[in-house]
Amino acid sequence: MNTLQLTSTDRATLMRSRFFARLPQSTFEDVLNSASVSACEERDVLFRQDEDVDDVFFVLSGLVRLCRMGKDGREADVALFSEGEMLAETAMFLRQRATASAVAAKKSVIARLNGGKLQHLAATDHEVAQALIEHLCYRGKMTEDLLAEDRLLTATQRVANFILSHCPKDSTSFRLPFQKNILAGKLGLAPEALSRAFSTLRQSGVTVRGRLIEIHDRHALERF
Amino acid sequence: MNTLQLTSTDRATLMRSRFFARLPQSTFEDVLNSASVSACEERDVLFRQDEDVDDVFFVLSGLVRLCRMGKDGREADVALFSEGEMLAETAMFLRQRATASAVAAKKSVIARLNGGKLQHLAATDHEVAQALIEHLCYRGKMTEDLLAEDRLLTATQRVANFILSHCPKDSTSFRLPFQKNILAGKLGLAPEALSRAFSTLRQSGVTVRGRLIEIHDRHALERF
DNA sequence: CGCCGAGTTGAGAACTCTCAAATACAGTGG
DNA sequence: CCACTGTATTTGAGAGTTCTCAACTCGGCG
Numbered sequence: 001m002n003t004l005q006l007t008s009t010d011r012a013t014l015m016r017s018r019f020f021a022r023l024p025q026s027t028f029e030d031v032l033n034s035a036s037v038s039a040c041e042e043r044d045v046l047f048r049q050d051e052d053v054d055d056v057f058f059v060l061s062g063l064v065r066l067c068r069m070g071k072d073g074r075e076a077d078v079a080l081f082s083e084g085e086m087l088a089e090t091a092m093f094l095r096q097r098a099t100a101s102a103v104a105a106k107k108s109v110i111a112r113l114n115g116g117k118l119q120h121l122a123a124t125d126h127e128v129a130q131a132l133i134e135h136l137c138y139r140g141k142m143t144e145d146l147l148a149e150d151r152l153l154t155a156t157q158r159v160a161n162f163i164l165s166h167c168p169k170d171s172t173s174f175r176l177p178f179q180k181n182i183l184a185g186k187l188g189l190a191p192e193a194l195s196r197a198f199s200t201l202r203q204s205g206v207t208v209r210g211r212l213i214e215i216h217d218r219h220a221l222e223r224f
Numbered sequence: 225m226n227t228l229q230l231t232s233t234d235r236a237t238l239m240r241s242r243f244f245a246r247l248p249q250s251t252f253e254d255v256l257n258s259a260s261v262s263a264c265e266e267r268d269v270l271f272r273q274d275e276d277v278d279d280v281f282f283v284l285s286g287l288v289r290l291c292r293m294g295k296d297g298r299e300a301d302v303a304l305f306s307e308g309e310m311l312a313e314t315a316m317f318l319r320q321r322a323t324a325s326a327v328a329a330k331k332s333v334i335a336r337l338n339g340g341k342l343q344h345l346a347a348t349d350h351e352v353a354q355a356l357i358e359h360l361c362y363r364g365k366m367t368e369d370l371l372a373e374d375r376l377l378t379a380t381q382r383v384a385n386f387i388l389s390h391c392p393k394d395s396t397s398f399r400l401p402f403q404k405n406i407l408a409g410k411l412g413l414a415p416e417a418l419s420r421a422f423s424t425l426r427q428s429g430v431t432v433r434g435r436l437i438e439i440h441d442r443h444a445l446e447r448f
Numbered sequence: 449c450g451c452c453g454a455g456t457t458g459a460g461a462a463c464t465c466t467c468a469a470a471t472a473c474a475g476t477g478g
Numbered sequence: 479c480c481a482c483t484g485t486a487t488t489t490g491a492g493a494g495t496t497c498t499c500a501a502c503t504c505g506g507c508g
Contacts (some may be wrong), residue, residue, distance in 0.1 A: 049228035069370040076375035078368050099365060100372075113400035122357060131352035133346060137314045140325060143367045144302050148292040148324075150374050151412050154463070167231045180487065188375050190465055195488050210473085378495070404455070414497055419456050434505095 002087070004037045004109065010060045014111070019135050023127055031121065034114035039107075046088075046102035046110060053091045053098045060081055061106020063178055065185065068100045079165045080105070080142065082177065086135065092119060092223040105182050132186040150188050158187045162224040163206065169216055176211040186211040225238060228261045228333065234284045239336070241282070241308040243359050247351055257343065258338035263331075270312075271324035277315045277322045278339045284309055285311045286332020287402055289409065301409040303367065304329070306401065310359065316343060329406050333355045374412050383421040384448040386432065391439055400435040 010030075014020050022027055037060065040046070047053045049069060057064070059081050066087060078100055080124040081087050091098045097137050104110070114157045121128040149158050162183070167174045176183060184194040204224075205216035215221065235256075238244050244252055252402060257281065261284065264270070271277045273293060283305050290303040300326070300425060302324055305311050314324045316339045328334070345352040375380050386407070387407050391398045408418040428448075429440035 027452090031415065048314065068368075068376065071377035074376060076372055078375075090364055093357055093361045094365065097402050123350055123354060126347055126350070126353065129350065129357065130347060133353065133360065136364060137317045140314055140360060140364045140367060142362060143371060144292075146325065146369060147302050147371045148300055148376065150371065151302075152292065152294035152298060191487070192466085192489085193245055193464055199488080214226055214273065415455075416457085417496055418496080420496090423456080 001038055004039055006032065006035070006037050006111070010109065010111070011039065013060050013084055014058065017086070019057045019131050019139065022131050027121065027125060027128060031093070031117065033111055034117045036112050037109060037110065039109050040104040042104055042106050044104045045105070047098050049099065049101045051099050053088050055088065056086060056092065056113045056115050056118055057088050057102065058086045058111040058113060059112055060109040062110070063105040064108060065103050065105040065180070065182065066100045067103065067185070071162070076188065078142075078146075079139075080182065082185045089118075089132065089136065093122075105178060146186075146188070149190050154188070155189050156197045156200045157224050158189070159194065160201060160221045162187065163201070163213055163215065164221055167213065167218075171220075172216070173212060173214040176213060180211075225231065226263055228263055228336070230256065230259070230261050234261065234333065234335070235306045235310055238282065239286050241363065243310050243355050246355050251345065251349060251352060255337055255341065258341045260336050262336065263333055264328040265313050266328055266330045268328045268332075270328070271322050273323065274321050277312050278338045279312065279317065280310060280339050280342055281326065282310050282335040282337060283337055284333040286334070287329040287406070288334070289327050289329040289406065290334060291327065291409070298411065302370075303363075303405065304410045313342075313360065314355065317346075329402060348423070363435060370410075370412070379411070379417045380412050380421045380424045381448050382413070383418065383441045384425060384445045385424070386411065387437055387439065388442070388445055391442075396440070396442075397436060397438040400437060404435075 009101075014032075015028065021030075035058075040062070046057055046064065061083050064081045064085075064087060065077050066081065067075045067077045069075040079087070085104060088098070090096075122132050123129075149161065153161065166177075180194055183193055184191045187194065189197070198206070201221070202208065204220040206221070207214040207216070238256075239252065244255075259282075263288070270281055270288065285307050288309075288310045288311065289301050290305065291299045291301045303311070311326060314320075342352075346356050348352070352440070373385065375387065390401075404418055406417055408415045411418065414422070415432040422430070425445070426432065428444040430445070431438040431440070
C-alpha cells in the first residue's frame with residue numbers, strides 16, 4: 001500500500017465521477033490539495049470496522065469491498081465500490097466509528113481525501129453540499145436495492161437480475177467486471193450458490209465461459 | 225386520510241426530531257408554511273412505488289412502513305418510520321420515481337412538507353443542507369444495518385438483537401411499539417418465523433405476553 | 449355464543465449453506 | 479511451450495433455516 005503521485009488519468013477519473021463532475025474546477029483543486037494516493041494490493045485494508053476514520057476514500061481504479069463482520073468470524077459485504085466511486089462519508093458526518101471494513105477486492109489505486117476539509121467544504125459551499133446530498137441519496141438507494149433483492153428474490157433471480165442490468169441493452173454479451181467470488185459476496189450468496197445459479201440459468205439460454213456471459217434469450221431471463 | 229390542523233404537540237414533535245432540532249426557528253416556520261397534515265388509518269397509502277413523489281413526509285405520530293413489491297405480488301419492508309422520522313427525500317433529490325411504497329402501519333398523523341421548498345432550502349441554506357446530510361447518513365446506516373443483519377444473523381439472533389437494543393439498559397422489560405406482524409416485516413421474517421424465534425428465546429429466559437417482553441438473563445441473549 | 453383478527457404450532461417443501469472432492473485456470477520458473 | 483503450484487470454480491451430498499399452508503388457540507366484540 002505505497003504512496004503514489006496523482007496521474008492525469010486519475011484526475012480525469014475524479015472529474016468524471018458522480019461526485020466531482022458537478023463541482024467547479026477550483027473546488028476540485030481545493031480538495032485535491034489535501035489528498036493522497038496509494039496503490040493497494042488485493043486484500044489490503046483501507047480501514048477496519050470500529051476504527052476511527054477521518055478520511056474519505058475514492059476509488060481511482062480497481063475495486064473496494066465494504067464488509068461487516070459478525071461475532072463468529074463470518075463476514076457480509078454491504079457494498080462494492082468500483083472506479084469513480086467514493087466511500088466512508090458516513091462515519092465522518094455521524095461522528096462515529098466505522099461500521100464496516102473496507103478492503104481492496106483487487107489491485108487498486110485509492111485516493112484518500114481529507115475528511116475535515118471535505119466536511120468544511122460541505123458546510124460552506126452549496127455545491128459541495130448538494131453533490132454530497134445526491135451522493136448519499138444514491139448510496140442509500142443502492143443499499144435499499146440490495147436489501148429488497150435479498151428479501152424478495154431467490155439466488156437465481158438475483159443473478160438473472162444482475163446479468164440483465166449489466167449487459168448493455170444493445171448487446172448479447174458482456175464480461176464480469178470481477179471474480180465470481182466477489183459477485184457472490186455482493187449478491188449475498190455463498191460462491192457455490194452463485195455457481196449453481198449460473199448453471200440453472202444455462203438451461204434458459206445463458207452461456208458462461210470464464211467471465212464472459214452471453215445471453216441468448218433476454219426475455220427468458222426477465223421471466224424469472 | 226383527511227386534512228388536519230397542526231397542533232402544538234405536532235410542532236413539538238417536529239422540533240424535537242433529528243432533522244429539525246438543529247435548525248433555527250425561522251427556518252422551521254418557513255418549512256411549516258408550506259406543509260399540510262393528515263390523519264391516516266392503518267393501510268392508508270402515502271405514495272406508491274413508481275409514482276412521482278414531490279413531497280417529503282414526516283411522521284407526527286403512528287408508524288409508516290416503506291415497502292417494495294416484487295413482480296409476484298410479494299412485498300418486503302425496507303424501512304419502518306415512527307414518530308419524529310422523515311421519509312421520501314431520496315426520490316426528490318435523485319429526480320426519480322419512488323422506489324418503494326409508503327403505507328401507514330397503524331393509525332398515524334402525517335405531515336407533508338413541500339418538496340420543492342425543502343430542496344430550495346437545501347440548496348441555499350447551509351444548516352438545512354447539513355441537517356439533510358446527517359439525516360441521509362443516518363438513514364443509510366440504518367439500511368446497511370438491516371442488510372448486514374439479514375446476511376449475518378439467523379432469525380433468532382435478529383430477534384435477540386432487537387430485544388436487546390429496545391430494552392432500556394436499566395430495565396428488564398419493555399413493550400413492543402407495534403404489532404408482531406410489523407416486527408416480522410422489519411426483520412425480514414415471515415410472522416411464523418418470528419413467533420418461532422420468540423419461543424426459542426423463551427427457553428433462554430425471555431417472557432413474551434402480548435406485547436410485553438421480559439428479559440430474565442440479558443447475558444444469555446447476547447450469547448446468541 | 450359465534451365471529452374475527454392476531455398469533456402460535458405442526459408438517460412438509462423450498463432454498464441456501466457447509467464440507468469435501470473434482471476440475472479448471474493463471475502465473476511462475478524452467 | 480511445459481510442468482507445477484496455488485487459487486478459482488464447479489459439483490455432489492447432506493444439514494440447517496426459513497417459508498408456506500393449514501389447523502388451532504386466544505381475547506375481544508357484537
